[in-house]
Amino acid sequence: MKRLRSILKGIGMGLCVLGFLWFLMPLLKGGTGIGMMLGVAVCVLGFLLLLGYRLLSRKGSWQRIAVRVVSVCYVLGLCWCGYLTILMSSAQSRVPPPGTNVMVLGSQVYGIEKMGVSLTKRVERAREYLAQNPVANCIVTGGQGSNEPCAEAEAERHALIQMGVSEARIFVEDRSSNTRENMVFSRIVAEENGLGTEIVIVTQSFHMYRALMLAENAGFNPYALVADTDPVLFPLYYGRELLSLTKWNLEQLFLE
Template identity: 30%
Template sequence: MKIIKYLLLIFFIISFIIFLLPFLLKGILNIGNIAGMIVSLGCFLIIFFNKPLHHLIFSKIILSFIIILLAIISTCSYKILTNMNILPQEETTVVVLGCRVKNKKPSLALKERLDKTYQYLNENPKLQCILSGGQGANEEISEAKCMYQYLVSKGIDPHRLYQEDKSTSTRENILFSYQLIKKENLPKAITIITNEFHEYRAQTIARRLNIKSYAISAHTAWWLFPTYFVREIFGIVYEFIL
């Protein structure tokens, strides 16, 4: 039993460090890594002090909460993992979902999306692309403009790129992009490019807006994925409540 205890302690120490890494390396602190660090630390302390759940105050409430939480995490994880890539079966308009801009340059997550977009547009030279993202209070330029500058600098024809620079959320990204698609008479079906953890929520929103959509996912750095994966679970729950 001691070996299992030590292995669990090591696991939760590593888990805590992984959720801490985004903050140490990039100053990223959000509900994803905060929740991950709290849960990792809490589990570590429970195991370290040898206080099994049935000895805790309100153990039935805590156990019920854990069961519900595990059910939510399992369901969301399945949905995320099975919606990462849904390859287009027809001509579509590419829609790239925005992310934070730092000093007029794309954040790491946004750069991952743009690199996948660059690859996909080169592989499909006839497709048009909408870059979707407004300007936040802490951003010097809109996310759409930042994406436009990045792709043009890498050689993408600017005539293939449209900027949607008013949106402030994933829902607005998709809705405002679709309005621009109709205005410019582009193909109505869309291919959404975003990070893999984000695709399921984006696809769900598109379906609720009656927009036919497909998914091409950008790869997320391993040390960022757990943080954004947990954060996305909160986003999915919020989307369904909304």
């Protein structure tokens, strides 16, 4: 039994080290943020708990209680993250019927002709879909942030037109500042232009579940169209989405 515990401890510490390195990967491309810091903190805490649990549990009563409480909370937190990860993965299976209209969710832009990596991937995926579904229309979304020179929707529209998509197929929602507003204002655009309630959401895999839930809340019948994610930056986005989903669930629980 003692040998088994040592093996399991070693495996756990090894996984914490690998996780630590994985969450630091975005630094290779200059990426940083709260999602990365969350992942790093979780891995470091897990390593320290595995390293010092037996020592602290043998000390005085308050150290024993403290390390056990922290350990239980840590395990529950990992279970919660696992649950959210399953939801993120399952959301990608909502395949749209042919010809369904598409919505591109906004993200960072640096100019009318320069979009961030995530938004570029979304626009490219939407263009592929529109080429395969010539009867489908497109709603581009996203307002102008304080650090952006133009509305995200305008950059998306410009890019799609440059890629050969007819301007008549593109409808603009340029007032939103977050995903919830993307959906609310896009629903108004859809109603005003007779686009119906069935919509294909274009975003990255980690973001799809929350996007679909918010689309449903806004009155859409949504489907998933997953855009590529830079694998080096994925840990950053994944950690940030875990926090966003936790915040969203708390709002659903206490504010609605």
